[in-house]
Amino acid sequence: MRKHASILQTLNIDHGELDACKRRQRMKVGFIGLGAMGSAMASNLVAAGYNVTVWNRSEAATEKLASLGAKVARTPDRAVQGDVLHSMLANDQSVRAVILDSGLLDTMDPGTVHINHATISIELVRQLAEEHAKRGLEYVAAPVFGRPDVAAAGKLNVLAAGKASAIEKVRPLLDVLASKVWPMGDTPERANAVKLAGNFMIVAAIESMAEASVLTQAYGVSAADFIELISTTLFASPVYQGYGKAMAEQRFTPPGFALPLGLKDVMLAQEAAHAEQVPMPLAGVLRDSLLEALADGAEGMDLSALARVSARRANLDRRNKS
Template sequence: MKIGIIGLGSMGRGMAANLVQAGHEVVAWNRSGGEVAGVTMVATPAEAMQGEVLFTMLSQDETIEEVIVGPGLLEQATKGLIHVVSATISVAYAKKLVDLHKAAGLTYVSAPVLGRPDVAAAGKLNVLAAGPAEALAKVSPALEAMAGKVWDLGPEAPTANAVKIACNMMITMAIEGMAEAVVLSESEGCGREQFFEVMLGTLFGCRVYENYSGIIAKGEYQPGFKATLGLKDLRLASEVAKASGGDLPMLAAVHKRMGEAVEAGNGDKDWGVMAGYTIATAKGATAKDATGG
């Protein structure tokens, strides 16, 4: 299959490499350049839109608008192209993209992914896919090349975006929960490594707790998924909650706390840095003391 990719960041690079390994013909455009073995780099994003399928890993609504929609590239794409957006975008913008693609003779699929860059490189992402059944069937070989599992969430593309936003919201709640648990357990002499050993060995032995307890225990927040992007995703979750009329107090709390952590100078660190901020402020230290900000 001839596949285009727009966006070769830390996630897109791994996805592209796995598509090549699966035998697909892959061309790519990236704003900041770069190369991936086996991928043909093209000079413009329009050139990446001349195949059967296009994947984009552009981090937010505004970037897709700037790179693809605003310049009129949908109208320049090969007719019948299936555009798969694998980044976390808003539900409202996904609905707009469905209509724009239909008007241009294209098909839109939402397929945001769960997993960090190392998971993308290993081809083990959880792919949350939604869109017309015929389009999902056609892109299935490409999705499976980068996935540990593909989750079919039905014919309406924005459903996948809502599920991804909800999952990211839950990750931030887990991060904040671990931070607050550390504050309690350390206050009575239990080190965080020992606490996390108990936590993982009893009731909380799942991937999110395993990944982020290690980050929190070390207090090292090198970027895997930046806090600024985590804050963006919590804003998207708040927008969905407002549109649904739901009162979600835990969401409001983690949204506020992530915002505070970013404002303290931690925006380029891993979003687990929210835990360092919570622990520091609870103990009367500065966020800089805990996170190296």
């Protein structure tokens, strides 16, 4: 024993770290949904030493994870037989299909904690919470702020709402993914309401930048000049800088935040607002601007393509031509 200790000392490993490492290896973690976000998040969990089993609808996405050391499940039910399940699916439809309608919850052991990172409707969160509770499963709503590169760096802002004991249990996992974990109380839907409100604000910021930029262009100021000014002074923050750059460069593909997903989120915010009788006049404007962008062919573009709508409304081209 002494000898063992001295070897550890020689190797510069302390007992605490070793124990934590072993705990991680013993913790079996499932991860469902390996899009750009999910893949980056699951990779970090593997890298942190967790025993991770992944599943994804299309198998291609699982290869990278397998190469990092994750187990790959052929069916979702084989990915959920651990202590914790993460899921990062695209929208209400996917979550309903994979989690609810498939009967997956019936295959999970009581006590399992399901951490749902998806941006989904309040209505679905409530239904999920209920269905988990019925089966003795824990449900933690944990939507995240951050793009894939932020996820890859383990620097997400992770919201977390659910039973305190469940959050405590999975806290080390969330810490792997996050620069900061933001507890939102024990009602899961709160985390989702905050996520929808945040995404609404992102779209509002982009629309305001689009309208302001077209106004100043009409007076002869280039989009690049205007956006450099406002995004390094009053609005020196990630949202304005990221989307502003795309606007200044008129580069709307490939999408960072796909415009149709932005519309989906604004509509989910409107639904959430409707359920609680909260008028949100800006949301109505955003919905229509996004719809107008889609009608004009922005299906595959980034949210910053809202700039195209503002420019078209003002018929900005006629000025540039003359």
